[in-house]
Amino acid sequence: MNAAVLSRFARSALLRAAALGLVLISAASAPVELAKAGGTLEARKLPMRFGWVACEPNCGGWITAVGIVTADTPKDFDDFAGSRVLDGATLVLDSSGGSVNDAIALGRRWRKMRLMTTVGTSVQTPTPAGMRASIVPEAYCESMCVFLLLSGTTRYVPDGARVRVHQIWMGDRADDPRAASYTAQDVTIIERDIGRLVKYTFDMGGTGDLLQLALSVAPWEDLHQMSRQELGEANLVTTEAIADLLPQQSEGTRTPVATAPKPVQDRFVQAPTAPTKTAEAALPTGGTAPTSPPTPGH
16 A cells, blocks of 8 residues: 555554545446346345335235345435335345445434344245245345445344445556546545544444455455354344344344444454565656535445
């Protein structure tokens, strides 16, 4: 990492790893099996859409959120919520990420509503009594979706779901980040939004382990799929039972996971001893600053 460009982060291992980006990079490196999970790959690449799945008498129902977060998504959710009483409901995610600041705004809205979160795909199965709604784990939660998952007051990640992390980056240069030029204004935007993401993560009960892991994966590398251990260390999982979110969806047992948030002083973890491949700060610089700041995403 180039100290001349990111000197403000030189004394912090976490923020040294973090100061590398701001926007969406997920579908580009996703494997072919994405088309089989979460409905279709095409749906996950479209702007996020919300739906309500009623499953009476099995349970009270749940919210579905499929697609990427855009500048319109917070308003789209408010329009969807409308007159519905959704406080304390479960929200099922299948998303490739999206705009950093809009995802943060959405996550804070969901925490205020005390929503519970999980990763999955909603399906309808024929039974002798009619169609039965259920959730299957073959879905993806990538990039900023992981921070939306963190907004839940109770969080469940089933075996089979893919939770994958990546650096945030300037969205208009995500296609070829190493060949792009970056200005001082770009660096300022990066520093501002990294700070927002760090504060949001801790406010939601996440740990520095999540930030370090996500922000150490360069945009030209494959997304990192989190292991069960990493999910626990990041405090992304608070229960091992879907029944804690949807009482009649009887997968697993009602066994809470002992993943209390780490003390603040333990959240900033040491950088790995092995060198981490990051963005090359020695890229060509300069160019003309955009007239309006690019929308950050992840």
